Amino acid sequence: MTVHSQGVVTSVPEDAPRKSAGESQTPPPSGSKEVLQRPRGRRGLPTGLLPYLLVAPAVISLVVLLGYPLIRNVILSFQQVNKRELITRKPEWIGVDNYKELLGSSDFWTVVVRSFVFTAVNVLVIMLIGTLIGILLNNLGKKMRLVLSLALVMAWAMPIVASVTVFKWLFDEQFGVANWVMRSLGFAGYEQHNWFETGTSTLVIITVLIAWGSIPFVALNMYAGLTTVGTELYEAARMDGASGWRIFWAVVFPIMKPFFLVTTFLEVIWVFKAFAQVYAMNAGGPDRGSETLPVFAFVEGSGQQHYGMAAAISVLTIVMLIAVMSFYFRLILKQEEEQ
């Protein structure tokens, strides 16, 4: 990190910090040229130390409570810590054995594939419906837009744990509304249909839950983004005889592309590491059939008491997440450079 070498000794209030930091949320202030100011009116602390003192508590907390656990996680993944070792508190170093066992087991790969498919389906559904509802919002009158936004905010605001509880009730075997709806629509076999019968059916319900909770975010942001697209552009395209479909792909989409990419990656990350929705719904059951990677790690550790193995799963999951995130960060950084 050899940035700003000239500014190391003094803590001059600087005028243009966001050039390098990549500011996203605030408009550039007046006169964002590099202007070096004379240090003035400083008492007590030597100026060179002040920024470090201010930053120290944050850095220390992040290192101790986030950095250390991440490293410890890797260490743990090279150890055998089962029920016995947990009690004796003497973990045994076994090298890459956990990883070998994991990569060689079909259970693990089943869960990996399941997590990928689960994430892909969720993100697809969320982005597709979210975008459509965003467009719909943009085309509504004031009153209807308020009604729809309020409904979306309600769903968005629901705490995950509460919404899981509600969905369990909606899809209850005996008295759930879902069965009644199916019966009313004339489908047979929904007298006491068990929606959580298999892992896949459980994951479908979880998908509905996650989509229901995430679509509002995409839709409302989509709408907010659309409002920044000038109406002149639509009009120009319309005058030129473009259809609604064409306008979307040729005018709206290119402008909204950064938004689409960022939101898609965010959703991928969020869905892939979703824990509460999956675990609280059916604890990964029935028969461990709805476990995604985070839940798999949790059950392997907390349930089966294979803590070393759980750490190995967690490390591999984090590696996958980092791969996705690196794309995401590159995207963000690129956008900020352009700005």
Add this chain to the structure above:
Amino acid sequence: MSAVSTASAVAKGSAAAPRVPAGKRPVGKRAKVVGKAGKNVLALLVAAVFVFPVYWMFSSSLKPKAEILTKDPVFVFSPTTENYVKASGVDMFWTYVQNSFMVTVGAVLLALIVALAASFAIARMRFRGRKGLVLGVMMAQMAPWEVMVIVMYMIARDSDMLNSIATLTLVYFVMVLPFTIWTLRGFIAAVPVELEEAAMIDGCSRTQAFFKVIFPLLAPGLMSTSLFGFITAWNEFAMVLILNKEDYAQTLPLWLTQFNTAFGNDWGATMAAASMFTVPVLIVFLFLQRKAVGGMTAGAVKG
């Protein structure tokens, strides 16, 4: 899909209508009216789908028992508070409420103090490693906490910190810290340096300038970051699930998921519990919604 895009095409026509001489497109008029009604109906339908689970939670929580456990749902009923009385009368309920508030408020306050100092330094000062720190904070925002529960359990166990409200507060504090720094940094950077300088010329020390000039201007930023922190900590489930297995140290989310199991089929009381858990968040959210949307898109779309 096509329904929506047709609707949107029509809508754009109507938006553009004032500028286009009406006589030139006589055919479109009727389609416009139909399209408008169509998209309003669609909007209502979508709104109903999204609101229904929330509505069903509240309505079930107000129903007497006999009208909940029915084959066909009852939509008209005489509301009762018996479910709420039952849910809040559960053993330890007030302990959970207290724990939830303690960890939430503790984590948010701690994060605000620590983040205020750090974000001021990041936004206003130059020092070695600043860029690295910004990058670190950005990445820490995405920390995969849900996947780290096992190792957190091991660490807490090794240092005898299981079943502790303090541990949970610390963990939640670090969860909300990066976001808090990130947002406050933006708010501080938005305050013109000239204001601070003017105060300093008038004889303020730097500390005074911060507390008298910048701090008051940060009020909205402090408000929204702390509310977001509140929501994160209030809803957290995975950590408390593994760290605090003893009921005296548990929080409301855990209580809610177990409620259902403990009470078997008493969905009325369960929905009352869920409602009580949701209401504070709902209030905060309705209040925050505009800011959340604006903040996200400011970075995502160039206007």
